[in-house]
Amino acid sequence: MNYKELVKEVTRLLDKFQEDKQCIDSYTEDAAKELKNLSSDDQKFVIDALLGCITHKKLLDTVVNIFYVHQGRTLLRVDRNLFIVVCYLAMFQLDDLGLEQFSKIIKSLDISKMHKFLSFFFNVNNLTTQIQEEWSHIYDVTVVQSNWITPLIRWCGEIDKLLDQLASKMSKGSLPKKSAKKITEPKEFILTQPKPRPLPAAEVIPQQDKPKPVPATTHQSPKEPDILDELKQRNRQKALEVLNEAKSQQFRCANPQKSEKTQKVMSQILQSRDAELKFDKLYTSGSPSTQKANILPVKLNTTAILREGALYNRQLEEELQRLEQLSKGASEPSAFLQWQKEMKDKDLQEELAELERRRLEGRISHEEAVLARERVLERNHHKVQQTKEETAELMRKYAEKRLKEEKEMRELVQQVADGHKNSKAAKAKLQEIKQHIVKEVSEQSRELLSQALEEAQAELSRKMELIRQIRAFESIPLVRQKFVDETETAGHDLLCEMSLAELRERLIMLRELQEFEQEERRNWILQEKQMKEELLLDQLDNIALCRSLAEQAAAARSQEEKRMKSELREAVSKDERVLALQKTLEQKQQERQQKKSEKANTKRNEKEPPLRDKNSIHNKQVLEEHHWQELERSLEQQVHGIIQQSSNKTNAGPNQRRVF
Template sequence: MNYKELVNEVTRLLDEFQEDKQCIDSFTEDTAKDLKNLSASDQKFIIDTLYGCIMHKKLLDVVVNIFYNHHGKKLFRVDRNLFIVVCYLATFCLDDLGLEHFSRIIKSLDISKMHKFLSFFFNISNLTTHIQREWSHIYDAAVVDNNWITPLLRWCNEMEVLLDQLAQKMGRGNLPKKSPRKNTKPREFDLTQPKARPLPAPEVIPQQDKPKTKPVPTTTHRTPKEPEILDDMKQRNRQKALQILNEANSQQFRCANPQKSEKTQNVISQILQSHDAGLQFDNLYTSGSPATQKINSLPVRLNTTAILREGALYNRQLEEELQRLERLSQGASEPSTFLQWQKEMKEKDLQEELAELERRRLEGRISHEEAVLARERVLERNHHKAQQTKEETAELMRKYAEKRLREEKEMRELVQQVADGHKNSKAAKAKLQEIKQRIVKEVSEHSRELLSQALEEAQAELSRKMELIRQIRAFESVPLVRQKFVNDTETGGHDLLCEMSLAELRERLARLREFEQCELEDRRQRIFQEKQLKEQLLLEQLDNISLRRTLAEQAALRSQEEKRMRNELREAVSRDERVLTLQKTLEQKRQERQKRKTEKNSMKRNEQVLPLTLKSTLNKKQVLEEQHWQELERNLEQQIYGTVQQSSKKNGAGQNHRLFF
């Protein structure tokens, strides 16, 4: 492989290498495996160059970054690794390669790029200022000066020859090329073109006369009559077939008559009725109707809660009844006084509410007026603030203008100072370089002193720790007496008020157990007594409940018996004929009295015209008639009441007779 391919291969491998994800040793081993088809010298050159570029990446990046800062506008970032490889060869391998091999490598690459980079890198000012300063931040200044800067400065004169050669090649490459001569091309003679012949005039084609033809007959576009005739025939044939079918259905043959005679139908119906009569689908198999009044003879078992709840209910009812009787015995107060007081209080509250509403309305009007005044005051205040703001703004603008004038004046003075300072920049740079070198030397000496001091302190600390460990081991080697005699009657000797011996503790624990046992027995006895009292209370409540239930059942039975007696008496009275006749008579009398009353009302309207004498006589007559009718009604009522009593007596005697038997 030539030098260009070797350098391109190294550049490609640098592009593939990822420092944060790959190890340099494993990457170089993998690269060596991939380059087995190359010669040993080519493999060695690629591996050594790749390894060196990665190991000295910080130094090489410094040079390339400075180069891009100066000439980066005309270069691509893709060529960064190419410049790193060239920088590595020039810095670390120039003595081994020699100027001849190095020149071949450079000439095999892009001449313009190499000329720019080498002219920058082997510039004495760049080496001694930018590059040396940045390298001194990474390594010691003496190491940088002895190992890299001094050898590169020695090669600067020889590199001038290489740069001149590159410049000559660049000059030859930029000369304009001679344009090739054009060959003579033959051209045809410019002869006169012949004129085109005119086209002959077209001949007139004679037209023939139209022959005389007959017109198209009218029957050509007329629909034929045959389809209509066929449709009519189809309709007539269909009607005839339907008529024949109806006749055949109505006039059937006797031998093929499927209908049954009336006698046969009657026999079939009788057979079906006899068969249906033998079926018993509608029979009901029941045990009779249930009893209307069931007597629940099963006892209801009540728990403790139900017993206490029912007993409390009966006690509460009894207390309420006693309180009601006591209030009745003491006399209840009339509610009229309370109602009068309530009415007065309502009127008073209404008056207060109206007064409150009026007060609120007036307060609202007052607050509205105050709000109007406040708004006017706020507007005046805002106007005053706006005036003040305008004045302050004008003052600030004036101050800002004065400040700008001062700043412009200071800027002009600063520009003048900077211009004066540029005149002495070289001397200042040299002085600054000397100061930095002196600072670096002082820092290196100080760091050495600090390192030696730290080493001494670490040695002293280590010796102190060793002595401490030796003492601890000596203490651990001494045997300890672990046997201890215990006396139960002695205390711990901690000088505490609650301190006690083991024997005293045991005695106190025994007494505490006895006390707890006594308390447990007392609690059991108390619980047993409470349980007995509760059972006694429940028994009393049960007796009370059973008594009340018995009384309630007896009262219910009495009320049912009375209700039944009243119903029977009412039925007996309603069934009596005399009572019915009397009721009818009473109804008639009432209707008649009503009729008389209506007549009397009509007569009253007529009496308004009659004299007072006639009115008095009529009034007397009317009073007599009313008394007569009232007496008749009273007699009828007495008769009805007597008949009712007689019927009730008879019914009571019959019932007593039945009860006796």
């Protein structure tokens, strides 16, 4: 058994456990499923340790909290559950494991941490004072003394031997390795000529500043043509999308089937009619089947079962009352219902015929809209041609403006080059001023450093004095033992005053009374639960029976509805006004097809002249592009010549700036 891995597994499970959100039993079952790879003994060890640490959490937490208070900040909070597991093994499993197994577990873990914890926990002074006092707040004093304090004190002698072994291992591991001694070798004393004095270092030659690079805007082409090309492509893409959408709508219009909107309105009318005729369900006659089905298709909760059972019981009572009234001589409203159904069928047939007429009128109006849209496209094409001419005029004006700016730039470069001739003398004067400033700054920094050194020495002496005072306070011993008599009262002379022992007895009696009341309440709850389960089972049988009957009635009703719908469709298709509208629609479609064929013939006849126009336009565009390229090339040559002239003039003096 690898005890180190097992203890790590227990601490990992403790870290994941959340007391307020998880149940102990379910959590241990899930943990056992995760530990299938381990052997049966290892699984038993991990599960027992996990259950023990969770059930005795209060006792173990008190020990670990006192241990952290003693050690201060030398320990990490991450190791808290590790100390809890070791404390549980020492308190509850030490007799079962034996000293040999327990020492193996301790030696497999971190030796320094285990030495600190065991030396604190198996200290008789700590057990009998702080730990016993904290445990007495949770359990009775006699139980704490007999079950935990006495067995732990009995194991203290043997645990001390284990602590000595851990201390010896720690000392061996902390000893440094012995290094080999170095032997000094004597060297002869050599008299030589003194070295000549080295030549003084040459002063650093000031480097010339790097010239600024030529800005990218000097040789950059204008952005306006790119923006115009992008706008053209975007507008062309939008026009193609609109054209495709118009084509798809056109073919959709030619579809002889009914539109989605018409089908949706028809389905809504049929649903409203079905909802109005639902009262026929109460007057249906038929013998109920005696089959029982406890298995329902949908899982119901308690409220849904009781509500549905009450609904079916109420329907059964209403049906029995109706049969009783019929036996006494009452009449059934079957004739009125038949008349009402016929009238509703007639109204529905008229509504469907009206919807069909509206659909056909909409298709006719769409055919007329297609013709109007063609006229709008021609007008838009004329507008596009005008905008193209305006943009060409703007580009010509922009080119003239750019030439004027280049001339002004050339004159500005010439003026700046003339102004940089006398910069060498100004640089020498600036160097002298900088040296003077550096000398003044060095003197001031020397004074500030001496002042800061004095302040640091005074602060250090004050801190040393405070440390001596704190160590003097810490060396004073503290008395931590408390002597309390549990049978004596506090002496306040009150009527309700009682001693600590009497208070504990009364609390024990109160706890027993509460346990008795809880047991009675638990029995009563179990009886109520059994009665409720029997009631729910009866209701489930009733619900299954009623649902099967409702399914049979719904199947018969759906067949009747299908038959009625087919009859309504036949009647609507034979309406005279609908047939007339269909004929007009066919005429409109034939007219549109004739116009389209005529338009295609005219385009085919006029195909050659447009080709010539396209060739002339293409040649014109090629000439314009050639003209613009020559203009840009001449501008670049002029700018390069200006830059070379300015660089030749500025190379005579160092550290001169170039301005473009």
